[in-house]
Amino acid sequence: MSLDQPEPIFVGGTVGQSVAKTDSLEKVQGRAEYIADLYRPGMLHGAILASPHAHARIRGYDLSEAMQAPGVVAIITGDDVGEGRMGAFIKDEHAIAKGKVLYVGEPVAAVAARTEEEARHACRLIKVDYEELPAVLSPEEGLARDAPILHEHLAEYIKVFDAGSDGNLCSRTELSEGDVDAAWADCDVIVEGEYTTQPQAHVSMEPCGALAEVDAAGRVTLWSANQSVFRVQANVCESLGLPMSRLRSLTPRVGAGFGNKMEPHIQPITVALAMKAMRPVKLILSREEDFEMVRARHPYRVRMKTGAKSDGTLVARECEVLVECGAFADDSPGVMGYSLLMCGGPYRIPHMKASGKLVYTNKLRFGAFRGFGNPQVLFAGEQQIDQIGEKLGLDPFTIRRRNLLRRGDQWFVGPRIGSNGLGRCLDAVEQAAKGARADGSPRNFGLAVTAHISGLLGTGAIVRMLEDGTISLNTGATDIGQGSDTVLAQICAEELKLPFDQVAVASPDTDGSPYNWGTTASRVTYTTGRAVKAAAKKVVDQAMDHAAEILDCDVADLELREGGRIGRHGSNTDVTFAQISGRAHWAAGGPLVGSETLVFDEPTHDPKRAIALGLPFPRIGVFSFAALGVDVDVDDTSGQVSVHEAWSAADVGRAINPRLVEVQLHGGFVQGLGYSLYEEMVWDGARLANPSLMDYKVPTARDVPDAIHTFIIEDPDPTGPFGAKGAGEIGLNAAPGAIANAVARATGARHAHLPLTGERVLAGMLDPGALQD
């Protein structure tokens, strides 16, 4: 299905129908409330003082002048927070700088005042006495023998996996199967290269923010821009030493995430300010602060080598990555480990070795960003597949088809592949992109394929039948705009055979929602969807028991009918959900509630097959697949690349809401296009030089091709809800690889460095040989 032939919108639709998102109307009317739109009685505004130094010891603070400034109610510094540290993999981060600052832009102090302007003004009056320390500005520097050490107490930090931390080495991961070293001798063709990728900013249009208030008993309520109310709760409580029962975490509408709102940003600071001020405090970052303080996509150095037989059969691949962590571990160990798991691509390669080092540096933390390490390694890997094809005279489709992993195969280190529609994705792209352009000119075509997992970690769902037979669904999953509330309601409605609009989705609330790790890792449709389906099924079963009693028959004689009715096979009489629920509430059995919690528990690592050291995710999930074709134009005089047309085909198991899947593919591709061609955070020494939308370019409507064709391939996953798998990241992963392959086709030059700026591409055109391999 493609947007080229618009589908009608079904208002009563359930699974497989492109119903409009439940939040669309309030959003087009400007009535949706985001964090900056919330106000509380007596509320103060917060502002942050950022570190001017990349690495310095804090000797003391002088707050006297700032406290006297107009409107100021409270100031916090590192002295106001305890010794607690937070972190998803390694607990290395205080709520606010304490003892040391580790990057330019790191929050050092925060002020609560009557207005934002007063709070910002008072921040400028805070004096901090620093003792400057030498800084580490690259992973290579960080690993040097005499490097200054960022985290002197790293050995004592709590770690949730075997990180192998040492000095500035945050973590290391080593994976291998087969015998790579011996396998090179069996290869007829080998390509190798060293690649670098740049840091990319998320630029969700809503900057990060939070609002906290403390009640009379000292319990905190916290609203924030987030991708998980539960990770917010955990991070704030760990860093501030609060029992989790003392903090309630909620969410307004979220102005998109892409990874930057998954782990903490300024929620701990906002809570600390509200606790000190004993008044509600709202803190909203400026765009510049959002660039400088939150997180970004990791820059990678990738060394990769791939070998194949003369018939194109892949034999061996080796991949070594050096990853810049920034000042705090955050999600970085997971990103690096995941990129190594994915570095072979969706191919059968019997001999594989992958290793990585993650190194602390004095920059803002790098962290989760749509793709989670996959685009970086794929940029190298998918170019090498093309290069092998070129050497052997095999076109990009043929070389890939010859090597695809199939259903039932094991992925690198062990996970078993369920459904796999990648072959059909390739067919769809090949079919649609074949031939010349409409004007007869030849295409500059590039292809890349990818896989991505969905399923990580714990989730739950509670389905309640209300008195009138309509439904309340509560999952704790934050909808960051991609439409998970709608998709989960569709799954629930389908299972209950109710019209979609009779399912209301509760807003996530740590007081009332079941645990949900987060809206991240392409997981909500798949894993939360499974919980929703199972919970809804329990409500159906309970309703069946009631119906059997009301109709005085056996449950086996009953059937669930469309519209919330249960009747006997072969008879017209039935009872409605309203009758059943009324009876349950007031007469027999008690209200109908179905709940389910689960965690994806298939092990990643098969020890019989592979060796794995420092694997941060012992269980990862099921695989989605995608193929991306692009046709580019390269300007001869400037080297500027633009995408003329793109074909994105993704196997998402089953599209619960096809339109929302297509928008994920569009949005992911365009974010990947910016990443491939121009987006880049640039540091001038220790300072981020372009923390503004004037200096950091993201694609606008004029920068994207009109013709982005999407193809939804459905190879239902046996474990997914109605067969569904994740779709959130798969549209981005392949962009840099496909675009680099198209640029090579157009110019004859291979590129090892992202982004593919006009300057780089022009240099390649002038001297193609200089850049090769």
Next chain:
Amino acid sequence: MMVKKVLHSLTLNGEEVQVATAAGATLLQTLREDLRILSSKRGCNQGVCGACTVLVDGTPVRACLTLTARCEGHAVQTMEGMDGDRVMATLQRHMVQSGGVQCGFCTGGVLISARDLLEADPTPSREAVKTALSGNICRCTGYRTIVDAVCGAAEELSQ
């Protein structure tokens, strides 16, 4: 820094209002902090993203770059005041249907720019739509479904 408040009179969504706002405040600040008009969003505060777009005397402006003092005696219109606007209602319906609304943070600004385009050019080409929206950054949709929505609305309105 004692914040001096200044009194301004302007027409907001058809009603005369008097508002005391910080001297030197931008229209975005005044709308949000003093008038609680929240549909205009602070995406960059630098005039780049378009999330704050509102109409002053019927022309789209960036509220973050417009001083409130300059609006003295002028008519400011925001999404809150668009009820009953046929072009806007049609655009909104098409945006909902096309999937052009994802996180929604850019949506108000996008719609106000699109409405302005359709007032000037009721039958724009796709290229014209893209040009008209090039000052509104959307990080979610990849623009395709937004352009579809605007073209769809234009077609319906011109029938």
